[in-house]
Structures are given as C-alpha cells and as structure tokens.
Amino acid sequence: MSYLTLNDIESYRISFELSNKVWDLVIAWSYLAQKTIGAQFIDASDSISANIAEGFGRYHKKDKIKFYHYSKGSVMECFDWLEKAFRRKLINEKEYIELKTELEKLPKSINGLIKFTNLKLKE
Numbered sequence: 001m002s003y004l005t006l007n008d009i010e011s012y013r014i015s016f017e018l019s020n021k022v023w024d025l026v027i028a029w030s031y032l033a034q035k036t037i038g039a040q041f042i043d044a045s046d047s048i049s050a051n052i053a054e055g056f057g058r059y060h061k062k063d064k065i066k067f068y069h070y071s072k073g074s075v076m077e078c079f080d081w082l083e084k085a086f087r088r089k090l091i092n093e094k095e096y097i098e099l100k101t102e103l104e105k106l107p108k109s110i111n112g113l114i115k116f117t118n119l120k121l122k123e
Contacts (some may be wrong), residue, residue, distance in 0.1 A: 006052075006053055009052060009056065009113060010109050010112075011052055011071070011106055011109035011112075014102060014106060014109060015052060015071070015075075015106060018048070018049075018103065018106075019042070019045040019048065019049055021102070022042055022045040022078075022099070023045075025090075025091060025095060026038035026039075026041060026042055029090055033090050037081060037085055037088070040077075040081055041078065041081035041085060044078045044081055045074070045078050047070070047071070047074040047077075048074045048075055048078070051067045051070040051071035051074065052068060052071050052113070055067030055068045055071070061117055061118065061122070061123055062123075065114055065117055065118070068110055068114050069114070071106075071110055072106075072107060072110050075103060075107060078103055079103055082099055082100060
C-alpha cells in the first residue's frame with residue numbers, strides 16, 4: 001500500500017517553489033521595499049505551503065480542511081502584494097507574469113485537495 005506524502009500534493013509543490021521565487025526577488029530589493037511590501041509578500045507566500053503542510057499533518061478532516069482554507073486566503077493576499085510590487089516597479093513584467101501564473105494555479109489545486117480530503121476521510 002502506498003501512502004500519500006506531502007510532496008505528492010500539487011498545491012504544496014507549486015506554493016513551496018513560489019515562496020522561494022518570492023524570496024529570491026525580495027532579497028535584492030532596497031531596505032524600504034523589503035521592510036514594507038517584501039516582508040509581507042514573503043510571509044504570505046510562505047504561509048500557503050506552510051498551511052498546506054500543517055493541514056496535511058492534522059488527523060481530523062475538519063482540521064485539515066481548515067488549514068487548506070487558510071492557505072487559499074494567503075493566495076489571495078499574495079495577489080495583492082504582487083500587484084503592489086509590480087505597480088511600484090519592484091518587479092518587472094516578466095517576473096510579474098511568472099508569479100501571477102503560478103498563483104493562478106493554486107485556488108483550483110487547493111480546492112482539489114479539499115475535495116479529495118472530503119471524499120477520502122470519514123472524520
């Protein structure tokens with residue numbers, strides 16, 4: 001019997017890589033940009049994969065799903081920080097499109113994880 005691991009979860013893999021891309025961009029910004037937008041953007045992007053990981057580690061279905069919903073909230077927060085970073089010229093158009101494309105995959109992927117959890121677990 002094969003067991004599901006955290007790295008088998010698409011939304012976890014996408015969000016983990018996304019958070020590292022955000023880190024790599026923000027680390028090069030000025031102090032003011034890092035302190036204001038950067039720290040928030042990093043926290044929000046880190047929170048997506050962290051909440052998926054925490055939910056995955058929970059025993060009860062409702063606990064798992066609660067953390068998966070938190071991760072969806074962090075996705076929406078990331079969209080806001082991404083727009084601000086782009087409008088304030090902290091990232092270029094190519095970086096913006098790359099991050100936005102990855103972020104756009106996450107709501108559907110996380111919804112799939114929630115549906116899978118609902119179907120497979122009894123409690």
